[in-house]
Amino acid sequence: MSTTPAILVAGGAGYIGAQTCKALAAAGYLPVTLDNLSTGYAAAVKWGPLEQGDLRDRDRVQALVAKYDIKAALHFAAYSLVGESVRDPAKYYDNNVGAATAFASALIGAGVGALVFSSTAAVYGTPSISPIPEDHRTVPINPYGASKLAFEGALRWLGEAHPFAWTALRYFNAAGADPDGEVGESHDPETHLIPNLCKAVLGTGPALTVFGQDYDTPDGTPIRDYIHVVDLAEAHVLAIRRLLAGGDSGVFNVGTGEGCSVMQILGAAERVLGKPVPYSVGPRRAGDPPSLVADSSRLKAAFGWKPVRSDLDSIIADAARWQAERTY
Template sequence: MNILVTGGAGYIGSHTVRALIAGEHRVIVLDNLSRGHTAAARGALLVRGDTSDTGLLAELFKKHKIEAVMHFAASSQVGESVREPSGYYHNNVVKGLALLDAMVQAGVPYLVFSSTAAVYGEPEEVPISEEHPTLPTNPYGATKLALESAMRWYGDAYGLRFTSLRYFNAAGADPAGDIGEDHTPETHLIPLVLQVALGNRPHLEVFGSDYPTPDGTCVRDYIHVNDLAAAHVLALDKMASGARSNIYNLGNGSGYSVLEVIKAAEEVTAKPVKVKYGARRPGDPAVLVAGSQKIRDELGWEPCFAGLHTIVDTAWRWHLGHPAGYEERNER
């Protein structure tokens, strides 16, 4: 298929681009490179642009005979979303609607959407299933949920078929070691821990030590980025074979605290990680663990990188080879 991947030069998008190319799909990446990296999108045609540019979208859909879209382009930092909700509603909702409109106008029938466990808010039960109430505690989760709602109505009115994948904590890197996680600023736990192990940071700040968890730190479900990528390909293949629109959680079903992640990183790297404790971060639930049985049953998805040490090890290999991230950082 001919597939447009928005945000395909970013972390999860680039790994999914690689999976699509391996599956012999033709991939066109649309990325404004505000947070993506040209080197991450190697193997695909990279177009620098924004999903708000409806003229560009129409041109790409027509020129490349696009048959499906995978939508990763979004703002995705919880704390930032609390401080700057306007930007999150603009980037994630307004621009998302522009993409949906362009797809409808061009007759592009399939959308795989990068969503988040943040749509659930504070869990009422763990693991969290897709039937759990959606009560986000931060604008990031609220904006993702808003676009999910729009996709459902667009499906009813215009026939758009979508799969929304609600990730828990994406982590790790392709075992080849040439693409990985590089954000500016970095806010994700595993790369922050590994930057301390590399000596690039003096210490790790742990946000909160008084959560109602066994060691007082947040508990999260970490899923390898390649397992996320595989789920995107499965979801697209299923829709192309006639499946209806659907929503799936993606996680390993195991929760690890911040301190457990630090310990695993120290064991993988054989280096100490200095920690300092700070206040809780606004909008952070205490525990988020996925119930992913639905996608296992319906799409046959199974994680290949299930263990925390395995996930950390792949990330460590990326960071060892790219201690300053992608080389073209200053060329954007």
């Protein structure tokens, strides 16, 4: 049997999952992707096998655990469009809670006792303090955030009932692309600011809409904490390593602790890309809090993690290169 420990990566054909597969392979693991390709790309799966299938397929999950001798799993496979979740909450509960719980249960049944889950800052709703620590109250303001919080709850109870350790990583805004151009962000529709501004500058997408300039922030636009996808991927490798070494379950924010407004991002993009971003100001988007900035001190202390590529210039330059040269 191979000495390379195999990790099952549900959603490994997506933006963050694919980048994490690259990081896992570099760290000496075999990433085995389970993905139904509903929003992902077969072309993004480059560092291990692609097993096309659904999270809900218990027999398939258990057969994969046996086939590859899976040691731990990562769960990225969810729907994550906030607006769509408001229009169709059942779709979000079905996939982000129902399918996710079926997946965790199948893993436990097959003897896999470690799972890292992609949670989100959306679990906090509209926070009362900034930066936000993990023990801040969690009152999501849309079904997407609520579905992620519900699955965190399921993990907690599964961990009580079974020999099962889990880590929920609450990401703030994932951004950037692989510096080598091997994988990147290709959501359809794309709702994220940085890929959309890159497309606007490149002329491959429409002028950007800034959703609201009347927030209670210094320049009136929302403030977010942008984390480079490479730094986020590294947090997953550390989380897997920690669980495999017997680390306990828990919730961790993943962000830089630095907030940037939309207008600050546009200014940085103009500087990095050498061209102004064409944009207009539209109304606020429902469910957008004024500011979301992470207190990641718990993650730093437990994992020895620190962001190394999350400066705005690297994020924007890597994202723009991907949008100009993207292969899928």
